[in-house]
Amino acid sequence: MPAAAGACATPEGLAWLAPARWVAGDWVEVSGADPAALEAATAALLPALSALLESDWHRAQVGEELASRYEEIDLLYTITEILGSTVRLHEAAQVIVREVAAVVGARRASIMVHDASRDRLRTVAARGFTADDEFFVQVDDPHSVAARVFRERRVVVHDPMVSPPVEPASDRPYRGQAYLSVPICHASQGGPLRCIGVINLTDRTGGDRFTPGDRKLLTAIASQVGAAIENVRLAERDRQQQRVRRELELAHDLQLRLLPSPSVLYGEAQVAARCIPVDSVGGDFYTFSRLGQGRVAVMLGDVSSHGFGAALVMALVLSAAGIHVETIGSPEATLDALLNSVGDELRSAEMYFTVFYGVLDRHAGTLRYASAGHPHAFRIPRQGEAERLLATSPPVGLAVQGVSEARQVVWDTAGDLLCLWTDGLVDATNEEGERYGDARLLDALSSRRSLPVEEILAGALAEAGAWTTTAADDRTLLVMRL
16 A cells, blocks of 8 residues: 555556545555646545445445344344243253354354352353263353353453464363353343353354454343343243243343334434333334434334234334335335235234334425324324324235325424324223223323423323223323424
């Protein structure tokens, strides 16, 4: 690489080299005979080329982020399935270590669990080598990488490009020089965070080196793996009541992690949302995201039925929606793409879901939306009566093929409220059997329309909650203002 921009002799003749402005390591080369003309041509081309390289870089970054997010959601979904189908530690751990190794790209992997009675780490699952009950590591072993990770509760990663080779004295021998060890931590409800094991990875595919992305992904899922392992261990002690309770608690936590935070739309829109499943998990869902150029997208839906089966379908829908919302422009095409993505699962589970998906455009002052059989969507203006946003197609899963349509309404960005909810909120009954109903909820929302959205939502939920002491279905409410 040249030290600086300027003329340079090449085997093909004189050329002018200049570094790309936005991407480190990329250079622009212009060939010719006249140094002055070369410099002028390079100066003219460089801004456009640099902008193109920057755009490609940003697209690549967005693609990588979407892929990483999808992998993480898919892995969490797999772990949730494991909890619902196994009650033995070795069975669950073996499936988990296989899935984790496949996502990260490691030929050899293991999960070691803490045996509190003997204060040692025991290998309960392995990939790439045979793990037996005789192989264990004492927690106080000063030479063991896994023991150090467990004691210090921190990630240990060795990169042979940075540090000299290290061969742990007490651990299973590594074939490669790079390794990644992550503590598996779990906090019982109301209890302190504690380390219950370690995940070890080595022999990285595609090069003997673990990337920062590998470390980030593994760290993100380690707590969920810990909860999964802890759930199975409890199930082995008590195969009935304890197993069911802990599995549902974990599933509840996993489901809530899939729902976005209002901070996603900070600076673009004000949003408040709350999802209250009737069981530990449910089929209600919502999501929102920035689309750029003053546009924000919002989606809220309700899977038929509730409980664990509806929660699994909800996770699939959210995963697919996260991809389609970013890649498809129109609301109606997005709902059709959702049907194509999850239609087979809906048919096999004999389920469907209603969903509202809208795009608010600040600059155009419009709301373009598609509603697949979702009746609980309203525009509450700054003054006057609420307007129902009528459904445009049947619920997703009831139609044979994509038949979504879209509608567009004028939107006052200075005061209009978008209010979405699911039927569990308005179908709740009091002691006399009387429904709470849309009218009461709209009154609760409209009477607070001038307040911040979080106060509107909290007040409306408080009034709805006072109507009934028991709920028969999942309840979700979302309030948004540009």
